[in-house]
Amino acid sequence: MTTAGKTANAAARVRSGTAESLGLPTRIRACLFDLDGVLTQTAQLHAAAWKETFDKFLHDRSVRTQKPFVPFDPGLDYERFVDGRARHDGVRSFLAARGIDVDAATIRVLGDRKNELVLELIRRRGLEPYEGSVRYVRAVRDAGLRRAVVSASANCRAALDAAGLTDLFEVRIDAARAEEQHLLGKPAPDTFLAAARALDVAPAEAAVFEDAIAGVAAGHAGHFGFVVGVDRTGHSDALRRVGADLVVSDLSALLGRR
Numbered sequence: 001m002t003t004a005g006k007t008a009n010a011a012a013r014v015r016s017g018t019a020e021s022l023g024l025p026t027r028i029r030a031c032l033f034d035l036d037g038v039l040t041q042t043a044q045l046h047a048a049a050w051k052e053t054f055d056k057f058l059h060d061r062s063v064r065t066q067k068p069f070v071p072f073d074p075g076l077d078y079e080r081f082v083d084g085r086a087r088h089d090g091v092r093s094f095l096a097a098r099g100i101d102v103d104a105a106t107i108r109v110l111g112d113r114k115n116e117l118v119l120e121l122i123r124r125r126g127l128e129p130y131e132g133s134v135r136y137v138r139a140v141r142d143a144g145l146r147r148a149v150v151s152a153s154a155n156c157r158a159a160l161d162a163a164g165l166t167d168l169f170e171v172r173i174d175a176a177r178a179e180e181q182h183l184l185g186k187p188a189p190d191t192f193l194a195a196a197r198a199l200d201v202a203p204a205e206a207a208v209f210e211d212a213i214a215g216v217a218a219g220h221a222g223h224f225g226f227v228v229g230v231d232r233t234g235h236s237d238a239l240r241r242v243g244a245d246l247v248v249s250d251l252s253a254l255l256g257r258r
Contacts, residue, residue: 023115058098079213084152122155122159133251145249192208203222217242
C-alpha cells in the first residue's frame with residue numbers, strides 16, 4: 001500500500017473511532033443542533049409566551065362570539081402545534097387546529113407579540129444552557145466534527161450569546177436566514193439541508209439533534225445520516241414514530257456510547 005493510502009486509512013480509523021465515542025455512526029462528519037430544548041432551557045419560556053399570546057386572543061374572541069373560552073395548553077398544544085415551527089407557521093397550525101380562520105395580518109400580529117414576550121422573559125429570567133449539551137458540543141468540536149445550530153427562532157443569536165454558546169458553532173441557520181434563503185420551516189427539512197450545505201457535507205454525513213416532533217420529522221424527511229431525539233418532556237414514543245433513530249434524555253448520554 002502507498003504512503004498516501006496508509007495515511008487515508010489511518011485518518012478513516014480516527015474518524016470512525018471519534019464518531020463512535022460520540023455515540024454516532026462512523027459516517028457522521030457534522031452535527032446539526034436545534035436550539036430550544038436541545039442546547040438551551042428556553043422551551044418553557046416559549047411555551048409561556050405562546051400561552052399568554054393565544055389566551056388573550058382566544059379570550060377576546062370568546063367574548064365577541066359568545067363561545068366557550070378554551071385556553072392554550074402549554075404542554076399538549078405547544079408540543080403538537082408550535083414547538084420547532086417557524087413563529088407564523090405555529091400560529092397558523094394552532095389556530096387551524098381550533099378551526100379558527102384569520103387573515104395574514106392577524107397571524108403576523110400574534111407571532112410578533114409572542115416574540116416580544118419571549119425577549120422580555122429572557123431579559124427578566126436570563127437563559128441557561130443544558131450542561132450536558134455543552135459538554136457534548138465541546139466534545140464534538142474537539143473531535144473535529146463540523147457544527148451548526150438550526151433554529152426556527154428569530155432570537156437564535158441573542159439566545160446563543162446569552163447562554164455563552166456562540167463560539168461553539170460554525171454555522172447558524174435561524175428564522176432570519178430562512179427568510180433570506182426562502183427556506184420552508186420544520187417539519188420540512190430545508191433549514192437542516194441548508195446547514196449541511198453551509199458545512200459542505202452531504203445529508204447522509206450529518207446527524208440531527210432535535211427535541212421537537214416537527215424537528216425530528218424534518219431530520220427524517222431530509223434523509224440525514226442519524227437523527228437523535230432529545231426527550232425532556234416524556235414524549236420519546238412520539239419522537240421515534242416520526243423518525244428518531246435514537247432517543248436520549250440528555251446529550252451527555254451519548255458520550256462514550258458505542
